[in-house]
Amino acid sequence: MSSFVIEGGHKLSGEIVPQGAKNEALQILSATLLTEDKITVSNVPDILDVNNLIELLRLMGVEVTKITAGTYEFCAKDVNLPFVESQEFLERSRKLRGSVLLCGPLIARFGYAIFPKPGGDKIGRRRLDTHLIGIMNLGADCEYIQDKHSYELHAPNGLKGTYMLLDEASVTGTANILMAAVLSKGITTIYNAACEPYIQQLCKLLNNMGAKISGVGSNLLTIEGVETLHGACHRMLPDMIEVGSFIGMAAMTGSSLRIKNVSLPDLGIIVPSFRRLGIDIREEDDDIFIPDQDIYEIETFMDGSILTVSDAPWPGLSPDLLSVFLVVATQAKGSVLIHQKMFESRLFFVDKLIDMGAQIILCDPHRATIIGHGKYNSLRASTMTSPDIRAGIALLIAAMSAKGTSVIHNVDQIDRGYENIEQRLNALGAHISRLD
Numbered sequence: 001m002s003s004f005v006i007e008g009g010h011k012l013s014g015e016i017v018p019q020g021a022k023n024e025a026l027q028i029l030s031a032t033l034l035t036e037d038k039i040t041v042s043n044v045p046d047i048l049d050v051n052n053l054i055e056l057l058r059l060m061g062v063e064v065t066k067i068t069a070g071t072y073e074f075c076a077k078d079v080n081l082p083f084v085e086s087q088e089f090l091e092r093s094r095k096l097r098g099s100v101l102l103c104g105p106l107i108a109r110f111g112y113a114i115f116p117k118p119g120g121d122k123i124g125r126r127r128l129d130t131h132l133i134g135i136m137n138l139g140a141d142c143e144y145i146q147d148k149h150s151y152e153l154h155a156p157n158g159l160k161g162t163y164m165l166l167d168e169a170s171v172t173g174t175a176n177i178l179m180a181a182v183l184s185k186g187i188t189t190i191y192n193a194a195c196e197p198y199i200q201q202l203c204k205l206l207n208n209m210g211a212k213i214s215g216v217g218s219n220l221l222t223i224e225g226v227e228t229l230h231g232a233c234h235r236m237l238p239d240m241i242e243v244g245s246f247i248g249m250a251a252m253t254g255s256s257l258r259i260k261n262v263s264l265p266d267l268g269i270i271v272p273s274f275r276r277l278g279i280d281i282r283e284e285d286d287d288i289f290i291p292d293q294d295i296y297e298i299e300t301f302m303d304g305s306i307l308t309v310s311d312a313p314w315p316g317l318s319p320d321l322l323s324v325f326l327v328v329a330t331q332a333k334g335s336v337l338i339h340q341k342m343f344e345s346r347l348f349f350v351d352k353l354i355d356m357g358a359q360i361i362l363c364d365p366h367r368a369t370i371i372g373h374g375k376y377n378s379l380r381a382s383t384m385t386s387p388d389i390r391a392g393i394a395l396l397i398a399a400m401s402a403k404g405t406s407v408i409h410n411v412d413q414i415d416r417g418y419e420n421i422e423q424r425l426n427a428l429g430a431h432i433s434r435l436d
């Protein structure tokens with residue numbers, strides 16, 4: 001497992017281009033299984049999770065051709081179903097959360113899918129009921145196979161559209177049901193669907209492939225099933241979580257930074273939420289510019305009470321950014337309550353920030369109160385281990401702002417979702433080296 005050695009206290013300057021979106025990529029690459037034709041995808045991030053999914057598709061028989069850096073062609077003409085039933089498929093699937101997204105396309109096109117408990121961050125319970133119930137609503141049978149620790153789904157006579165009200169607006173659950181519904185007979189209606197930009201992008205690709213989905217961008221999707229889908233081209237959006245991480249990094253290190261081509265309309269409430277921490281963020285064309293700021297001061301609510309920053313399904317704030325908000329607040333002037341509603345084990349990394357001198361009270365597994373230093377005291381360097389991808393980037397931000405040299409172990413967690421992060425940050429003036 002790799003580690004980062006970070007010499008803190010260096011300001012960043014210049015501009016950075018965000019990578020293609022990790023969570024969009026996992027959906028889009030899975031959707032290539034829905035047709036025999038070629039799908040060309042550009043702005044694919046070169047990150048561990050995406051590369052693992054590409055390798056899995058390759059082993060499933062998908063012809064994968066790299067056209068240029070970040071652009072691939074996928075052709076799922078001959079899918080190797082015996083491989084999908086193999087132990088190796090299950091083992092590889094368990095390495096990443098995104099593998100869960102193969103289920104919808106497999107059941108829709110081949111009438112068979114297997115659903116092992118996927119990998120991804122260990123950040124609390126991550127139930128899969130919404131996926132399985134949704135696909136069963138379309139007529140698939142589902143059985144738990146004890147020795148494979150997996151659910152097997154069968155639909156030998158195909159799937160049939162129906163109305164369903166999801167018990168929660170699950171992002172990957174909505175994507176899976178959508179990908180199953182596009183090849184189902186008749187009309188499927190999904191109410192309480194997740195509607196974040198990456199789901200919208202998936203709908204856009206599927207419609208370009210010949211699907212008939214309406215209501216895109218809302219929580220009520222109507223899908224008129226079609227017999228087959230055809231080839232298409234697709235470009236991934238910039239990764240909004242990476243954009244948010246760079247905003248936090250600029251604020252904590254007191255740097256002036258331009259984040260290029262962020263697709264502002266797809267950032268939702270991210271920019272206004274950082275502004276409530278007092279960060280000066282300027283929107284210039286499709287770029288974000290953050291001037292260097294010595295002090296940033298957290299707003300209160302309008303009645304003077306302490307601000308809460310919390311997550312919610314889109315168009316609310318993504319839970320994936322709360323660790324960054326938390327670390328940025330440690331050096332702000334003022335106090336804030338960070339409330340992570342979706343996941344119950346994502347805030348425990350605050351212990352590491354407390355070791356570095358941050359003033360944080362972990363109220364319970366979901367809530368932490370941060371009393372900012374207002375940059376009067378900087379954080380102290382430390383040696384720590386990255387527990388999950390977003391805590392990992394938050395610790396990296398903390399280390400970059402701290403006095404002295406810090407070490408972060410297990411940075412493979414960060415590599416799951418951030419492309420060549422140390423090279424890209426060093427090009428802006430950071431001092432990060434990797435130990436393998």
Ligand SMILES: CC(=O)N[C@H]1[C@@H](OP(=O)(O)OP(=O)(O)OC[C@H]2O[C@@H](n3ccc(=O)[nH]c3=O)[C@H](O)[C@@H]2O)O[C@H](CO)[C@@H](O)[C@@H]1O
Binds near residue numbers: 097098313318341343
């Ligand atoms: C590969 C991928 O795309 N991963 C993302 C995806 O995971 P994923 O699709 O697995 O997450 P879900 O949207 O299913 O839900 C995440 C968690 O939030 C809870 N929940 C969900 C909806 C809701 O209305 N209320 C609620 O409490 C769920 O019970 C679950 O514990 O979406 C999450 C929520 O944006 C992100 O953190 C993950 O990065």
Ligand SMILES: C=C(OP(=O)(O)O)C(=O)O
Binds near residue numbers: 096098120121320417
């Ligand atoms: C939780 C995340 O990823 P995954 O769903 O892949 O574990 C994330 O990207 O923050």
